Amino acid sequence: xxxxxxxxxxxxxxxxxxxxxxxxxxxxxxxxxxxxxxxxxxxxxxxxxxxxxxxxxxxxxxxxxxxxxxxxxxxxxxxxxxxxxxxxxxxxxxxxxxxxxxxxxxxxxxxxxxxxxxxxxxxxxxxxxxxxxxxxxxxxxxxxxxxxxxxxxxxxxxxxxxxxxxxxxxxxxxxxxxxxxxxxxxxxxxxxxxxxxxxxxxxxxxxxxxxxxxxxxxxxxxxxxxxxxxxxxxxxxxxxxxxxxxxxxxxxxxxxxxxxxxxxxxxxxxxxxxxxxxxxxxxxxxxxxxxxxxxxxxxxxxxxxxxxxxxxxxxxxxxxxxxxxxxxxxxxxxxxxxxxxxxxxxxxxxxxxxxxxxxxxxxxxxxxxxxxxxxxxxxxxxxxxxxxxxxxxxxxxxxxxxxxxxxxxxxxxxxxxxxxxxxxxxxxxxxxxx
Amino acid sequence: xxxxxxxxxxxxxxxxxxxxxxxxxxxxxxxxxxxxxxxxxxxxxxxxxxxxxxxxxxxxxxxxxxxxxxxxxxxxxxxxxxxxxxxxxxxxxxxxxxxxxxxxxxxxxxxxxxxxxxxxxxxxxxxxxxxxxxxxxxxxxxxxxxxxxxxxxxxxxxxxxxxxxxxxxxxxxxxxxxxxxxxxxxxxxxxxxxxxxxxxxxxxxxxxxxxxxxxxxxxxxxxxxxxxxxxxxxxxxxxxxxxxx
Numbered sequence: 001x002x003x004x005x006x007x008x009x010x011x012x013x014x015x016x017x018x019x020x021x022x023x024x025x026x027x028x029x030x031x032x033x034x035x036x037x038x039x040x041x042x043x044x045x046x047x048x049x050x051x052x053x054x055x056x057x058x059x060x061x062x063x064x065x066x067x068x069x070x071x072x073x074x075x076x077x078x079x080x081x082x083x084x085x086x087x088x089x090x091x092x093x094x095x096x097x098x099x100x101x102x103x104x105x106x107x108x109x110x111x112x113x114x115x116x117x118x119x120x121x122x123x124x125x126x127x128x129x130x131x132x133x134x135x136x137x138x139x140x141x142x143x144x145x146x147x148x149x150x151x152x153x154x155x156x157x158x159x160x161x162x163x164x165x166x167x168x169x170x171x172x173x174x175x176x177x178x179x180x181x182x183x184x185x186x187x188x189x190x191x192x193x194x195x196x197x198x199x200x201x202x203x204x205x206x207x208x209x210x211x212x213x214x215x216x217x218x219x220x221x222x223x224x225x226x227x228x229x230x231x232x233x234x235x236x237x238x239x240x241x242x243x244x245x246x247x248x249x250x251x252x253x254x255x256x257x258x259x260x261x262x263x264x265x266x267x268x269x270x271x272x273x274x275x276x277x278x279x280x281x282x283x284x285x286x287x288x289x290x291x292x293x294x295x296x297x298x299x300x301x302x303x304x305x306x307x308x309x310x311x312x313x314x315x316x317x318x319x320x321x322x323x324x325x326x327x328x329x330x331x332x333x334x335x336x337x338x339x340x341x342x343x344x345x346x347x348x349x350x351x352x353x354x355x356x357x358x359x360x361x362x363x364x365x366x367x368x369x370x371x372x373x374x375x376x377x378x379x380x381x382x383x384x385x386x387x388x389x390x391x392x393x394x395x396x397x398x399x400x401x402x403x404x405x406x407x408x409x410x411x412x413x414x415x416x417x418x419x420x421x422x423x424x425x426x427x428x429x430x431x432x433x434x
Numbered sequence: 435x436x437x438x439x440x441x442x443x444x445x446x447x448x449x450x451x452x453x454x455x456x457x458x459x460x461x462x463x464x465x466x467x468x469x470x471x472x473x474x475x476x477x478x479x480x481x482x483x484x485x486x487x488x489x490x491x492x493x494x495x496x497x498x499x500x501x502x503x504x505x506x507x508x509x510x511x512x513x514x515x516x517x518x519x520x521x522x523x524x525x526x527x528x529x530x531x532x533x534x535x536x537x538x539x540x541x542x543x544x545x546x547x548x549x550x551x552x553x554x555x556x557x558x559x560x561x562x563x564x565x566x567x568x569x570x571x572x573x574x575x576x577x578x579x580x581x582x583x584x585x586x587x588x589x590x591x592x593x594x595x596x597x598x599x600x601x602x603x604x605x606x607x608x609x610x611x612x613x614x615x616x617x618x619x620x621x622x623x624x625x626x627x628x629x630x631x632x633x634x635x636x637x638x639x640x641x642x643x644x645x646x647x648x649x650x651x652x653x654x655x656x657x658x659x660x661x662x663x664x665x666x667x668x669x670x671x672x673x674x675x676x677x678x679x
Contacts (some may be wrong), residue, residue, distance in 0.1 A: 022621055023471065060621075063478035088482065 005055065008300050009044035010307030011370050011399055014051035014427055022060035024077055024168040027140050029054070034425035035138065037162040039109030040081060042102055044310040044367075045399030047113075047161050047428035056166060058108050064088070065169060072174035073131065078108030078167040083294075086286075094174040095232065095286070097129035101342075103291050108167040113396040114159035114356040118208035118230075118290070121347035123175075125358045127158035128349065133170040138423030142168075156419035159353025161395060163429060165421045177232045182208075182289045184230035186280045188272075192223035192325050196362075199345045202229045208289075215341040215366065216261075216268040218332045223325065225343070226275060233283055249297035257304035257369040259339050267339065303369050310397035311379055312357075312365035314346060319389040320362040326385055327364060334378045338366035354416040357394045365397070376400060395428060406432035435485055436460040437511040441551065442494070442521025444471045446620035447570060450639035451518060456484035463488040463507045463514075466521075494521050494547040495539075500554055513562060516646055517555055519548060519569040524622045530584040537584055544588035549595050556599055559608045568611040568646050569596055573654065575614070576663045579679045600651060609649035613642055616659040631662075 005014040018038070019029055028035070036050040038057050049055075061077035062084070068074075072094045074085065082096060083103040089095065100115040109115075114127040123129070132146035135157055145154035157164045189195050195211055202209050206229035213225035293299050300308070315323040324343070331338060342365040351358050368375050383405055386393060392409035393401050407413050420429075438455045440448050443464035452462055456479040464479075466472050469491040476487045488510040492503045508514060525540035548569065559565045574582055575589030593612055600610035617623065617632045633656050641655040654660040669677070 020621070020624065024474070025470070063474050064481035065474075065477055067481045 005049045005051070006041070006307075007044055007046065007048050007399075008042050009310055009367075009397075009399060010300055010303065010305075011309060012046055012049070012051075012427070014046070014049045016050050016053055016055050018055045018057050020057045020060045021079075021166070024061050024063075024134075024136075028056065028136060028138050028166060028423075030138075031423065035423055036426045037078075037108060037112070037166045037424075039079065039106035039112070040104055042105050042109065043113065044397040045395075045428065046431065047395050047398070047426055048109075049427040050425065051427045053425065058106060058166065061108075061168065066171075069093070072176060073171060074174055075132075075169060075171040076107060077169050078111075078133075079106050081106055082110065089174055090177070090180050090286070093177060093179075095177040097173060097175045098123050098126045099290055101291065102294055103287075104294065107170050107172070108162075111158055111167055111170060112160055112162045114351055114353045114358070115396070116346070116358045118210040118344065120349075120358055121203045121209065121345060122207050124347065124349035125351050125353075125356060127352045127356065129173045130154075130158065131171040131173055133157065134168045135165045136168050137165040137421050139421075153419060155352050156354050156416055159351065159356035160416070160419070161355065161426060161428065163420045163424050163426065165424065178235040179233070180286050181233035182230045182284050182286055183233040184228060184282050184284055184289055186275060186282075187227040187229075188224075188275055188278045189227055190221075190224050192321065192328070195223065195225065195227060195343065196321055196345075198227045202227070203345065203347070207231050209344065211343040212271070213328065213341045213343050214268040214272050215328060215331050215338040216265045217272075222332060223328055224272060225341075226272070228289075230289060248295060250299055250301040253301040254304055257306065257308075258302045259308070259369045264339055303367075306370040306372075308367050308369050309375060309379065309399060310365065310367045311382060312363060312394040312397045313382065313386040313391050314357065314359055314361045314363040314394075315386060315389050315391040316359075316361045319391075320345075323385060323389050323391070324362055324364060327382060330381055330385065331366065331378070334374075334381075338368055341366050354412040354419075355395070355410050357392060357396070359392065361391065365394075395432075398428070401432070403432040403434050436515045437463075437513060438516045438518065439463045439465070439507045439511065439514050440518045440520060441465045441492075442519065442570075443489075444468060444475065445520050445522070445570075446622070446635040447615065447618060447638050447642070448518060448520035449475055450635040451520070451642050452479055452484075453482055454639055454643045455516075456480075456482040456487075459483050459485050461485045461487075461511055463490070463510050465490045465492050465503055465507070467491065467493055494551070495542055497547065497550045500551050504554055504558065508558070514559075515565050517559070517565070517567045518642070518646075519551065519555075519567070521547070522570065522622075525582075525584050527580075527582050527584055540584055541588050544585060545591040548592050552595065552599065556603060556608075560603060560606050563607045565607075566609040566611060566646050566649060567599075568613060568642060570613045570615065570642075571596070573614045573616050573659050573663050577666055577674075581679060609646075609651075611642075611645050611650060612652045613645065613655060614652065614659065614663075615655045616662070 005016050034053040038055040041048050058079040061079035064076045066075040069092045082105050099117045110126045114125045116125040135143045143150050209229045211225050211227045345362050346358050348360045438460050444466040462484050472489045479487045522544050530537040571593045572589040574586040575593045578586050596610050596612045615638050619632050638655045645653040
């Protein structure tokens, strides 16, 4: 079946043949054109696309293989979604060791992008919690990879963007929790200095930290935002938990982006001022704390038919404060602003993967409606700043960085190429290898 | 705790249904042609919460083995509350037109074998005086269409057989549920171009479990197929014969 490929950013639009895998014991199909494993297509740019090639859809590989409720060790096929794992394990007192901002990702996708979450400063990235995985290559070989077996392949496959072969299954170590509740705090900050102070103070006592910043604010208000921190709560929280929110949906794609300079300024204003008090304490279910946007099905459609561009960068610790200020100023000056700007300090734990994105420093994630050339020019300006201080941009969210910059951001790319399956490629990879 | 027997347990709809029963803590007994594929499913259902999962291999067209397979299932489960009959193929209509052998083989898989199995099942359930037999038929059985009338006629035979069985067993405390899915995105329909009418196996499975719980006699899944098929059935034959569907 030929289909129009779209990633979560709905840009670019590609054409590929989709083949669904449903038996982990079966060999991969043979093909003259390059293939690429596809999870739940939540990468934003073109790293999960393969224009003119084949996508091997792994969602059919969705069986649990082993789960020990005493140790929290889970083995499952790679197409199992994080949302399904949570439904299974939270009632039994376990939680994902690391989770990104959506629970609609597959285990295979989480490994292939070595995803991170609000607990990076404590737990590192997802790859740190993978105990073993099986890699299936297009030539039919199967390899069990772990921190002790086929280690080089293990390190290439974590963050390997699906290029080393298909991950058929993985074993992960879950994290103990008492129940589904979180104790959370939200602190208002008025500038970036306050953010960095809050972050330093919080990283010791709070397992999860993340901030939203108002990217439309200028002048005195530049760098203001809300700092959110939290921990898993005891089984019966002392505060009465808020009722879960109703699920909303974007039923169709509007003919133009609902996100524009006007709506963006208004949203950011309101969001910042919605919190009246400088600090708000709450007990909430894990879903709104970790996955606020999962409550709106297909929220990505609000950017209209042209889609949007995500941009996530990391800058080294010594340059963090000055560089973040410069990035935020550059975005505000561009006038476009970003609907959602998320700021977080990564911890020092080195990532395992040859192409892993997380590294010590501060990370900023933004999204911009695709406004054509001016948007791309703004992102190039941001890239120049990030590149200048030795930072990096996240491939899972990228649809436009230059090959030259990719190779500087990921200096181990050359070592990685040795592990690429000759039958695999992606739109992203062809672009950055040009 | 419900005790559930599933025939054709490796089909995507059957597996999705089994997952719902597993999450409820049911005891399951799975029967399918390819035992290797069952291994994966059995382990998965145990982790999802099934109290116990048994398994057996059966080529549905080997009618002589039906009784033994049902004996084994009754022994494993003790008694049976729900039977889901979900085996089937999607025949290549053109191939069925070209070969009597293919046409008869496909009819056997999709109709004759089902009727044989239901004959035995009905008698067992009648003796027990309780339980539900749910069978996956199809909207294709509601009217013959050029694109798949071998499959359609087999499903029509099954639907009609179930109608009669329902009348017979309604006095005996046994519910017969006829399930008529529309287009479902499964490995069986891998090569079709998918549009807005296509449903996911999970959604169809949820509809099956609901229909079984309530003892709904006939259920279209998703519901809008009832409306579509009502219209299709109402088109007079002199017009219908010129339509390509």
